[in-house]
Amino acid sequence: MLSRFLPNEYVKSIFDIQPETLKEKGIRGIITDLDNTLVAWDVEHATPEVIEWFKLMKEHDIKITIISNNNVNRVKVFSEPLDTPYIYSARKPLKRAFKKVQKNLNLKKEEIVVIGDQVLTDVLGGNSAGLYTILVVPIVQTDGKITRINRKIERIILKKLRNQGKISWEE
Secondary structure, X not given: OHHHHOOOEXXXXXXXXXXHHHHHOOOOEEEEOOEOOOEOOOOOOOOHHHHHHHHHHHHOOOEEEEEOOOOHHHHXXXXXXXXXXXXXXXXXXXXXXXXXXXXXXXXXXXXXXXXXXXXXXXXXXXXXXXXXXEEEOOOOOOOOHHHHHHHXXXXXXXXXXXXXXXOOOOO
């Protein structure tokens, strides 16, 4: 049961994820979370570094879609300047949004990675949809109300996984 919360990889930030490495794994598509994965939850637009990372992925023919549980205005304002498809109010960890993106990308499950900062939404949702998952360290340690609750539950889950020897990284 707890294995559904276990990411395939754990990295410090999206910038540790390189297109060459993804391509070696057969990855051709990225489903990424927005808040605290790409930018801090209270930052409206992409930073120059994030813009450059998106550009790098596109240069390597890796398609990106943003899925967020946040509202349409938040996700649209961030995604449209990047010319990136998005899904808002995704209701992660439910599989529906992940499956919709897979269909839109026209890729096999094995060709898609889910990147996010939350075990309870991004990793669980990606794993439930049968996709490769990468957990990143949240950009900032502050969160909205619901996410603060999720983080408390996450800490319990990660502690149990660590005690079982299933994860070795330090938080």
